[in-house]
Amino acid sequence: MEALSFQQALQQSILSANLIPILPEILLSVLAMVLLLVNVFAPAGQKSYLNYISFFGIVVTGILVAVGWGGHIESFSGSVVLDNFATFFKLIFLVSAGLAILIADQYMEREGCNHGELYPLILFTVVGMMLMASGTDLMTIFLGLEVMSVSLYVLAGFNRGSIKSNEAGLKYFLLGAFSTGFLLYGMALIYGATGTTRIAKIAVQVGQMSLPSANIMLLAGMLLMLTGFAFKVAAAPFHMWTPDVYEGAPTPITAFMSAGPKAAGFAAALRIFLVALPTMQVEWSQVFWVLAVLTMTVGNITALRQDNIKRMLAYSSIAHAGYALVGFAAGNPTGTAGILFYMLSYSFMNIGAFAIIILVGKKGESNGTVQDFAGFGVKHPVLAVAMSIFLFSLAGMPPTAGFIGKFYLFSGAVQKGYIWLAIIGVLNSAASVYYYLRVMVYMYMKDSTEEFDWMQLTVPMALCVAIAVAGSLIPGIVPSFILQFAQQAVRLI
Amino acid sequence: MENLNGYLIISAILFSIGTVGVLVRKNAIVIFMCIEMMLNAVNLTFVALSRHLGNLDGQVFVFFIMTVAAAEAAVGLALMIAFYNNKESIDVDDMNLMKW
Numbered sequence: 001m002e003a004l005s006f007q008q009a010l011q012q013s014i015l016s017a018n019l020i021p022i023l024p025e026i027l028l029s030v031l032a033m034v035l036l037l038v039n040v041f042a043p044a045g046q047k048s049y050l051n052y053i054s055f056f057g058i059v060v061t062g063i064l065v066a067v068g069w070g071g072h073i074e075s076f077s078g079s080v081v082l083d084n085f086a087t088f089f090k091l092i093f094l095v096s097a098g099l100a101i102l103i104a105d106q107y108m109e110r111e112g113c114n115h116g117e118l119y120p121l122i123l124f125t126v127v128g129m130m131l132m133a134s135g136t137d138l139m140t141i142f143l144g145l146e147v148m149s150v151s152l153y154v155l156a157g158f159n160r161g162s163i164k165s166n167e168a169g170l171k172y173f174l175l176g177a178f179s180t181g182f183l184l185y186g187m188a189l190i191y192g193a194t195g196t197t198r199i200a201k202i203a204v205q206v207g208q209m210s211l212p213s214a215n216i217m218l219l220a221g222m223l224l225m226l227t228g229f230a231f232k233v234a235a236a237p238f239h240m241w242t243p244d245v246y247e248g249a250p251t252p253i254t255a256f257m258s259a260g261p262k263a264a265g266f267a268a269a270l271r272i273f274l275v276a277l278p279t280m281q282v283e284w285s286q287v288f289w290v291l292a293v294l295t296m297t298v299g300n301i302t303a304l305r306q307d308n309i310k311r312m313l314a315y316s317s318i319a320h321a322g323y324a325l326v327g328f329a330a331g332n333p334t335g336t337a338g339i340l341f342y343m344l345s346y347s348f349m350n351i352g353a354f355a356i357i358i359l360v361g362k363k364g365e366s367n368g369t370v371q372d373f374a375g376f377g378v379k380h381p382v383l384a385v386a387m388s389i390f391l392f393s394l395a396g397m398p399p400t401a402g403f404i405g406k407f408y409l410f411s412g413a414v415q416k417g418y419i420w421l422a423i424i425g426v427l428n429s430a431a432s433v434y435y436y437l438r439v440m441v442y443m444y445m446k447d448s449t450e451e452f453d454w455m456q457l458t459v460p461m462a463l464c465v466a467i468a469v470a471g472s473l474i475p476g477i478v479p480s481f482i483l484q485f486a487q488q489a490v491r492l493i
Numbered sequence: 494m495e496n497l498n499g500y501l502i503i504s505a506i507l508f509s510i511g512t513v514g515v516l517v518r519k520n521a522i523v524i525f526m527c528i529e530m531m532l533n534a535v536n537l538t539f540v541a542l543s544r545h546l547g548n549l550d551g552q553v554f555v556f557f558i559m560t561v562a563a564a565e566a567a568v569g570l571a572l573m574i575a576f577y578n579n580k581e582s583i584d585v586d587d588m589n590l591m592k593w
Contacts, residue, residue: 139554146561150568157572166576167588173569174524174585178515180565181531184558185508188535188551192501192542197550244591311591 018075020068021082021134024061024090025127031057032123039116051105051460054119058098058126065090069485078198079137086134088489089267092344093129093260095471097122099351100256102464106456107252107358111365113159121158122256125151129264136275138187138197141268145183145232148261149176156249156257164365168248175231175241183228189221190276202276212280222277226287232265235291235325236298239318243302246314251361254310255354258317259347266324266339270490274331281331288329289421295322296428303435307369309357312435313350316394319432320346326418326425327409333490335412340486342409345401345475349393352468356387359455370439375448377440380455384443386469393472395436396429401475408483500541507534521573521583525566532562 019026035050042050065087073082101122108114124147131144153176157169191197193215194205206212213219227238234242246254273284299319306312324342327335360376361367377384393400406429410422475482507530514527536555543551573583580587 139550139557142554143557143561146564150561150564153565153568153572157575160575161579163576163579164590166572166579167590169572170521170569170576171588173565173572174515174521174528177525177528177565177569178531181508181511181528181535184532184535185538187554188538188542191539191551191554192546195546195548197554247591 012077018073021073021075021080021086022131024065025130027061027064028057028123028127028130032120032127035123036117036120039120042116048105048109048114050116050119051101054123055098055101055460057123058094058101062091062094062098065094074136076140078200079140080131080134081136082134084485084489084491085267085271086130088340088485089133089263089343090130092263092340092347093126093133095344096256096260096263096347096351097126099347099355099464099468100252100260102460102467103255103351103355103358104250104252106458106461107250107361110363111159111162111250112363113161113250115158118155118158121151121155125155125256125260129260129267132264133267133271135268136199136271138191138199138272141272142184142187145264145268146180148264149180149232152176152253152257152261155253156245158253159250162248162365164248165250166248168245171241171248172245179228179231179238181228182224182231186221186223186225186228189217189224191221193218193221199272199276203278206277206279209279212277213283218280219283222280222284223287225272226269226284229265229269230291233262233269233321233324234295234318235321236294236318239295239298239321242318243311243314246317247308247311251310251354251358251365254314255351258313258354259343259350262317262321263343263347266328266343270328270336270339273328274336285329285331285416288325288331289418292322292325292329292421293424295319295325296425297322300428300431300435303432306435307371309368309370309373309439312370313353313357316432316435317350319428320350320394322428323406323409323425326421327412329421330409330412330416330418332412332416333487334408334415336490337483337486338405338408338412340489341401341475341479341483342405344482344486345393345405345472348468348471349390349400349402352465352472353387353390353394355461355464355468356383356390359383359457359461360452362454370442371446372450373439373442374446375450376442376452377444379450379452383457383465386465387443388440389469389472391436391439393476395433397433399473399476401472401479404476404479404483497541497545501538504534504537504541507531507537519584519586521576521585524585525569525573529562529566532558 128147135141153173159165231238303315327339393402396402396406413422511531539551
């Protein structure tokens with residue numbers, strides 16, 4: 001009798017394993033493993049084509065993901081889902097990974113660490129992020145998070161010869177693993193309070209409680225999980241690792257880390273908090289209110305006094321996580337659609353800015369201060385205009401994508417009644433203009449004897465800058481196009 | 494199971510010891526051991542709760558945590574070796590090239 005039921009259960013689980021929702025993940029994992037093998041047998045010094053193959057793989061996966069728009073398929077007995085929310089986030093991850101791959105080759109060649117493992121690792125990171133976005137079970141989300149994090153630890157320390165990169169990798173590893181502990185403890189307590197790890201079932205269980213916040217186990221689990229996610233998206237006061245890791249990691253990886261994994265953290269947190277714990281919104285939105293204010297303020301104020309431009313963008317990335325948290329605190333469709341929109345446009349503008357930093361930089365990560373941009377606007381007018389667009393978009397000026405994104409995030413907060421939160425956000429945004437414009441002042445108004453003759457604008461680099469310019473301008477000029485997708489995406493979760 | 498609370502308290506204590514250890518110790522390997530202790534405290538919580546609730550989800554979760562912890566250990570120790578090769582130390586106070 002028991003054997004039969006086991007057999008039945010096995011049959012059932014095999015039948016429920018629909019592979020279509022995880023087809024993009026399968027494709028990318030297979031590609032990454034093939035590339036690892038190819039890398040072993042390829043002659044040394046000819047690794048650039050790995051770059052093209054992985055970019056091509058990203059594009060194909062992107063098409064595959066986009067085809068799934070509008071579908072709703074659950075698989076693996078409800079632990080993975082294909083819905084618009086997951087699809088939108090998967091496209092964000094693919095955009096950030098694709099752009100990072102385009103700028104990686106030149107940088108890695110210059111720094112002398114162009115090992116072929118870079119591209120498979122980036123692809124594995126994307127697989128992890130995709131699982132986080134489509135996971136509907138705490139287990140799947142945890143696994144996705146770890147696939148992402150473990151690959152990122154290696155990527156941050158990728159430049160083995162550089163002590164700064166070693167330091168970045170080790171710091172990221174120690175603090176990342178530490179935060180995983182909190183996240184897991186939170187998951188364990190939520191499992192204890194509800195008896196399940198499925199997000200939909202948690203929602204049912206929590207919905208049946210008359211006063212969920214009186215359940216200490218549930219409340220503690222929620223707060224611990226919130227701490228874990230706050231670490232992952234670099235929200236203050238859990239942001240201490242961010243500037244060091246972003247400064248030390250190879251620049252293309254920094255660009256990637258500040259866009260993709262941050263969006264992945266938001267994807268998983270949004271699904272857990274909005275789907276599983278909507279009845280506790282009063283509790284968690286207060287916490288997010290405080291986190292948002294702290295994160296924006298700390299990020300912007302410390303960014304004001306940075307001279308190293310990578311470090312400045314690291315603090316600015318903390319501030320941007322704060323803006324996204326404003327939408328999270330609001331927790332209404334406008335605010336959450338704003339997060340999706342903002343994360344997409346942030347990927348474009350931030351990676352674009354990092355591409356210019358790579359172009360201006362010299363071997364050994366020198367030439368990376370704000371002052372080194374002096375005279376850039378005269379010597380390279382086109383690239384300087386591109387950089388100005390990225391900086392304007394980061395500062396949130398119209399008609400760029402950054403402006404529209406912030407507009408929706410803050411109007412979500414106003415709709416929810418968090419007037420003060422929106423005011424603090426706008427003030428912060430105004431303060432951030434100072435450090436972004438400072439770069440532009442150096443570019444256009446300071447003279448320099450530098451000829452910038454070491455710069456080589458390769459084809460992938462130019463392609464990345466062009467895509468990034470388009471991505472930071474078009475959503476700002478015709479916002480409704482992207483925004484309607486973002487709104488559809490949050491409607492279904 | 495009557496003594497569920499006992500197990501939960503033990504694992505909470507283990508978790509706290511691990512957390513404090515991460516914050517006060519200086520050697521990267523010891524910090525990593527403290528993190529492992531936090532993860533094992535979580536495992537204990539999961540197993541105790543799984544037994545108490547009478548469903549196996551929690552025990553399956555533990556397997557995943559153990560696997561992931563092993564992968565993390567491999568990557569983490571490799572990063573420590575890379576750092577040691579350049580700096581001849583794995584003391585977190587020596588990770589001072591950038592402001593910690």
